[in-house]
Amino acid sequence: MRRLSYLLFIVAGSTGAFQACTTGSTSRSDGEKLPETVSYNFDIRPILSDKCLACHGPDANKREAGLRLDIAESAFKALQENPKAHALVAGKPELSEAFRRIITPDTSLLMPPPSSNLKLSAREINLIEKWIKQGAKYEKHWAFVAPRKAALPPIDQKAWPRNEIDYFILHKQEQKGLSPNEESDRERLLKRVSLDLTGLPPDLSMMDRFLTDTRPDAYEKVVDQLLKSPAYGEKMALHWLDLARYADSYGYQMDNFRTQWPWRDWVIHAFNQNMPYDRFITWQLAGDLLPVPPGGASGKEQLLATGFNRNHKITEEGAVDEEEYRVTYVTDRNDTFGKGLLGITLECAHCHDHKYDPFSQKEYYQLFAFFNNVDEMRSKYTPIDPDVGKPESYAKKPLMEISNDDVKSLLKFINKPDTSRLIVSVMGDLDTLRKTYILKRGVFDAYGDEVQPGTPASILPFNAAYPKNRLGLAQWLVDRKNPLTARVYVNRIWQEFFGRGIVKTAGDFGMQGELPTHPELLDWLAVDFMQQGWNIKRLVRQIVTSATYRQSIVVTPEKLRADPENVLLARAPRYHIPAELVKDLVLASSGLLNRTIGGPSVKPYQPPGLWESATAGGDGMLSTYNQDHGPALYRRGMYTFIKRTVPPPSLAIFDASNRDQCEVGRSKTNTPLQALVMMNDPTVLEASRVLAARLLRENSGIETKIGKAFRLIVNRKPTPQEQSVLITYFGEEMQTMKTKDLEKVLAVGDYPVPEKIDKKRLAALMRVISMIYNLEESITKS
Incomplete structure (x- = not known):
């Protein structure tokens, strides 16, 4: 790329040419009105980031002409090779060389250069010009400024809002010439909120009660009922398991067994108890450092919560460098803290200063120091008792043992199914502080300067009153002045219900992340969340009782053209439910679901040979897939055993995380x-057969049976046309089904076929129900 300073020197002083270009630029427009006050964060920086900062941004190795346009100090100073010129002159675009270069008709001088294939639109040029005229004011990155609770914005349709959320949503819609949808019909709305809050479809009695409840607060009462359901904690735990990279094996080549599932039980329990979010994350970061409550009532629970930081992959291979992998584990904890709790790409500063965000490599290792003192051992824990070699004995130090007495008294929420030894990896620091160094280029043994525990100053300086350990880090994280913690979690919860966050890049609130679509709403929710004691259930209730959430999914061609991605939320979102919930819906609607909460993970149906083909040796505990039988087969999808090197295929096909690393959005x-899963998965086929058998035992006609199956699965009554198609299909199957094929059709799944039943009718109705399961609407949140 040609040197900017040289070309700026050429055009310096060419006032006449500039005036001609300026005249042309002010007449250009793409029809969209410019904001009254141009914001650097929301209007200018996105343009610079897309079109300019590759050559004039934070990366010193690629910087041209010594010019940085992302910081005021550089943009306003004299140019490197022309001290009389400046890239920006506040209030005077005609003297701002950077602006002159983007409007020149001379392609040899134009920036970005034509060879880059980048071009500023007329609106972008006009925005930059207006911004310079208004003083070219730079701002600290929006996400690093503490949120403020703005006043509710003005709206025209004053009868529409049900709570504060709706004011912000409607205000933006009205600005863009849109209006919200009408409220969804009751059947679809009940299905939506039931799946969102519990991960399970409503049963027939709930549907009937809600459809006949004429009270004005009928919907709110259903929401409150669902929030009290034990299944709420299971559904809410799903997103946290992804973030915490929970799995049932250690990963890497020798992918062996681990027993972290009691930590998963604790997460479910914490959500059901509505543990405040600040306490929820404090316990997970530093429960081992907290003072034990009087009587030791929850000391073990606090310690168990720290399993969050031990969920990372661990190698069991021989001949590895122990220190190299120990550093890898600390790095994983550090990066999970950054991405999962702060919503920043902290990992980019592992090898060098961050190229876009204001995080130095030194600050990365200062944060690293908080996690660097764990007294961990890679070797397998070997208890001296008869349980040696059992799966329950596998954990890595530091660890805690959960006794039967603990489960009866202190840790009643743990579903311990037997009396064998149960051990979980937790956190625990060394007695002597381990020194932390900057690692040159991120290499584990390339020591640079020693550093002390600290946090990125651009976010919030570390309070000297806080202890310099993980407890102090947790206190810094939940400090009301921390600009990220509440924003990031509120955004994640919003994403759970609308499919995308107010900030689409849920793991990147930095300068390369996407801007919030509704920044005032995000800040309002974040401040309100903190003011209300970090109350998660209250936040969830706010969202699902809003008029925004309750809209129908119907989209007109006009709305689709104006807002194809539904950023403005003038309709409800529509997408398939999470992978685990697909299984839950199938099992619940068929009556097969085992509603037991917590306990060890289970191994449901899986294509043969997957684990065996990927086995790398070891003691063989996970070398062969041993499918479970009986009630364990019908546990919820979240309890499916996750072997990191061979994740469950039916979950992976529906976009589930393989839990290798922190994931904040699927x-x-x-x-x-x-579609192939829904047509061929043994769970779906077995559920179709079992539901068909149960319906055939009822004293009703085939029309009633098919209508009931439709309601159980799709959660609404079929239309006459739908009912007619399904009845016709049943008749066709009865005519074409051959007796010799019956055993093959019905021989799927472990659940027994009733002895005294018309197998032909059973197979025909099974096929009809299988078709219903395969409807797109069945597994779609609508």
Whole structure:
């Protein structure tokens, strides 16, 4: 790329040419009105980031002409090779060389250069010009400024809002010439909120009660009922398991067994108890450092919570460098803290200063120091008792043992199914402080300067009154002045209900992340969340009782053209439910679901040979897939055993995380493989057979049976046309089904076929129910 300073020197003083260009630029427009006050954060920096900062940004190795346009100090100073010129002159675009370069008709001088294939639009040019005229004011990155609770914005449709959320949503819609949808019909709304709050479809009695409840607060009463359900904690735990990279094996080549599931039981319990978020994350970061409550009532619970920081992958391979992998584990904890709790790409500063955000490599290792003192051992824990070699004996130091007495008294929420030894990896620091150094280029043994525990100053300086350990880090994290913690979690909860966050890049609130679509709403919710004691259930209730959430999914061609991604939320979102919930819906609607909460993970149906083909040796505990039987087969999807090197295929096909690392949002795909799962998965076929058998035992006609199956699965009554198609299909199956094929059709799954039943009718109705399960609407949040 040609040197900017040289070309700026050429055009310096060419006032006449500039005036001609300026005249042209002020007449250009793309039809969208410019904001009254141009914001650097929300209007200018996105332009610079896309079109300019590759050559004039934070990366010193790629910087041209010594010019940085992302910081005021550099942008306003004299140019390197022309001290009389400046890239920006506040209030005077005609003297700002950077602006002159983006409007020049001379392609040899134009910036960005034509060879870059980048071009500023007329609106972008006008925004930059207006910003310079208004003083070219730079701002600290929006996410690093503590949120403030703005006043509710003005709206025209004053009868629409149900709570404060709706004012912000409607205000933005009205600015863009849109209006919200009408409220969804009751059947679809009940399905939506039931799946969102519990991960389970409503049963027939709930549907009937809600459809006949004429009270004005009928919906709110259903929400309150769902929030009290034990299944609420299971549903809410799902997103946290992804963030915490929970799995049932250690990962790497020798992918062996681990027993972290009691930590998962604790997460479910914490959500059901509505533990405040500040305490929820404090216990997970530093429960081992907290003072034990009087009587030791929850000391073990606090310690168990720290399993969060031990969920990372651990190698069991021989001949590895112990220190190299220990540093890898600390790095994982550090990066999970950054991405999961702060919503920043902290890992980019592992090898060098962050190229876009104001985080130095030194600050990375200062934060690293908080996690660097763990007294961990890679070797397998070997208890001296008869349980040696059992899965329950596998944990890595530091660890805690959960006794039967603990489960009866202190840790009643743990579903311990037997009397064998149960051990969980937790946190615990060395007695002597381990020194922390900057690692040159991120290499584990390339020591640079020694550093002390600290936090990125651009976010919030570390309070000297806080202890310099993980407890102090947790206190810094939940400090009301920390600009990220509440924003990031509120955004994640919003994402759970609308499919995308107010900030789409839920793990990157930094300068390369996407801007919030509704910044005032995000800040309002974040401040309100803190003011209300970090109350998660209250936040969830606010969202699902809003008029915004309750809209129908219907989209007109006009709305689709104006807002194809539904950023403005003028309709409800529509996408398939999470992978685990697909299984839950199938099991619950068929009556097979085992509603037991917590306990060890289970191994449901899986194509043969997957684990065996990927086995790398070891003691063989996970070398062979041993499918469970009986009630364990029908546990909720979240309890499916996750072997990191071979994640469950039916979950992976529906976009579940393989839990290798912290994930703060799943992709949402729509692929033919998903249809193949729904058509061929033994769980779906077995559920179809079991539900058909139960319906055939009822004293009712085939029309009633099919209508009931439709309601159980789709959660609404079928239309006459839908009912007619399904009845016709049943008749066709009865005519074409051959007796010799019956055993093959019905021989799926472990659940027994009733002895005294018309197998032909059973197979035909099974096929009809399987078709209903395969409707797109069945597994879609609508």
